């Protein structure tokens with residue numbers, strides 16, 4: 001299993017992680033997206049097993065109890081988490097696996113898999129981010145405020161990531177992400193060969 005093929009894609013809610021990941025996969029079909037578990041309600045258009053595995057709080061807690069989760073976090077009142085077996089199966093099949101998770105999840109993944117790459121997507125500005133979060137709808141003022149508060153906290157954590165890329169234009173951003181992923185793999189191979 002090649003840990004260097006495990007990529008964590010973080011960035012504040014509304015920074016365009018899903019759209020950029022879709023474009024990355026269009027440009028490089030060997031990249032797969034892992035599907036996380038969540039207890040939050042599906043948004044309009046979201047599908048179970050595609051966007052998330054939507055589960056109840058009881059099911060989620062059972063997964064934790066059974067040691068299924070590689071990492072999990074509570075975010076804005078809901079649980080989100082990654083299944084360890086799912087990603088290991090994908091890595092063993094030789095795929096490049098992208099996890100779109102928050103910075104707490106990123107930190108936990110790096111502890112478990114030090115060879116994983118942490119990639120941070122930065123919104124062009126805080127004003128633009130607020131606009132994008134608002135556009136999603138189905139969000140009351142309290143939820144918007146909470147997401148903006150977490151967003152600012154996440155942006156402060158970006159300096160601990162292996163690469164930070166601004167999402168101004170989706171295609172350009174996706175290409176830069178793929179270049180960074182390639183460089184990461186090559187740099188680590190070189191470092192291993194030198195040892």
Ligand code: 5GP
Nearest residue numbers: 013036072073075080081082100101102105
């Ligand atoms: P949203 O509700 O907007 O889909 O996601 C809220 C936040 O949870 C985002 O920052 C998203 O990246 C993060 N998230 C999604 N799945 C996971 C996961 O499996 N683990 C962790 N730690 N965070 C996740």
